[in-house]
Amino acid sequence: MKKIYSLLAAIFTTALFAQVPNGFAYQAVAFNSSGNPVVNGPISLKISILDNSATGTNLYTETHSKTTNSKGLINLNIGQGTPVSGVFSGINWTANSKFVKVEMDAAGGSNYTNVGVNQLMSVPYAYVAKKMDLSSSDSSLGADLIENKSVNYVFTDKYDRKVYAFNSNTGTWVSQIYNVNYANNNYAVPDVTSTNGNFMFIDKYDRKVYVFNARTGAWVSQIYHINYLNSNFSTPALVPLSNGNLMFADKYDHKMYVFNYVSGNWSSQVFNGNYNSNGSTPVAVTSGSNVAFVDKYDHRVSVFNAKTMTWASQVFNINYYNNNMIIPDVTGSNGNFIFTDKYDRKVYVFNSKTGTWTGQVYNVNYLNNNFSVPATSSSETN
Missing domain, CATH: 2.60.40.10 (Immunoglobulins)
Structure with a gap:
């Protein structure tokens, strides 16, 4: 038997x-x-x-x-x-x-x-x-x-001005000092957010974004810029991504920053801020651990690929003849991105596996002045 x-x-x-x-x-x-x-x-x-x-x-x-x-x-x-x-x-x-x-x-x-x-x-x-x-x-x-599950913890000591993170993998506490504004008696405690065991907060008085990396067990920081000329001290918005990554836009330095959980480093991509509009910020589109944004003044879509830890950009066309500055809509799925360039009549796809953009031309009907854009859809694969 x-x-x-x-x-x-x-x-x-x-x-x-x-x-x-x-x-x-x-x-x-x-x-x-x-x-x-x-x-x-x-x-x-x-x-x-x-x-x-x-x-x-x-x-x-x-x-x-x-x-x-x-x-x-x-x-x-x-x-x-x-x-x-x-x-x-x-x-x-x-x-x-x-x-x-x-x-x-x-x-x-x-x-x-x-x-x-x-x-x-x-x-x-x-x-x-x-x-x-x-x-x-x-x-x-x-x-x-x-x-047996790993869980990290965090708390803020507002009187010692420290954020403490407990790393369950090493069994140790690691602290990060933050600044307060003594001149204006402002002792506000920073808001701490988390993603996949990592913690992050903004020190608005030192103008830094801090991240605790659960993989390395260390705090790392990235300086951001403010507009002294207009007394604008607004802090950037943090966007947690899956797999522990994080991004934010520095609208005054005209850079999109991404913290990569695997490498433990920050990576940035410059965007054109249209100086006449006082530093307008592009809207980020997230998909998995990757992030994309449209630089409407340089006419390109940039993607940060978490697998290769690099940025890849694709130029798109606008209609100068009619002064038409329509910006393409970018959508993402499973780390990939897609958009339509209706003036070059192309559909572009960013493939996260290859780390490259690929374009496909489509036809329009000039005879009937039909310039409609084709509809796109997605289907995830294992």
Whole structure:
């Protein structure tokens, strides 16, 4: 009779990824052939990364020897086991889908049985919890899983003028001093916002935007400009992006700034501020971790690509003959952007995977003076 073993597993793909992936967290409950948890016992696992399909090319294989706890729960980091074949750091994660194949020996030996192949995705924790019914108040397994989640904390000490961030990965507090206006007795506390474990605030008296980077565990700052001539001391608006990135527009220096969570650096793109209008600011359009904006005076659309950490611009045409300065509408989806240049009769798409703009000409009916713009739509792919 064939023995059947199983795992109830949760994969947390964001736990240990760096610029080049060095591992990601994997949690599972091991069951024996009788359907009971393997309690406080040794088990062996063989983990393989497959390319493009559940039966695709084996890119990497490693083994792990673990001991389950009193509920059958194990924790490990895929990418940090004992290598059998392939090189984990050499996997090209951007090419094709990836699948995780798991084999187990519930007795702790090397007689492995295939217990499942699943596509590797960034699965929201709430969705995993719903599937495993971990919301129940009497679910001790749920408590164990929740205990392993990383959560950072922040608070403001307004009398010492410091913002404190607690990094759960390192278990340490890191503080950042901010300035107050003693001359006007203004002791206002800065507003702190967050995204993906990072924290950010504006020090309007030192004219700096501060970000706590959960990846590096350090605070970094970016100076912004104000208009002394008109006594305009307005602060820029911070726009948190997904994956921990952040952007803001410095309308007086005519720059769009993006903080990149992976690199831990600020990147900027100059825009034309139309000096006669006292520094008008372009509107940013966000899509995933990427951001785009239209520079209507230089006639270009610029995109910051978080994958390459570079800016890419595409020029568009305006109708000088009729003094028509219609600005194209830019929309984004899944990190990509699209707009229509109706005077050059082209539809432009920014592809986040290639980091380039691509244009396609469309036709208009000159005979009937029909210059209508084609409608565009999008469809996301895995």
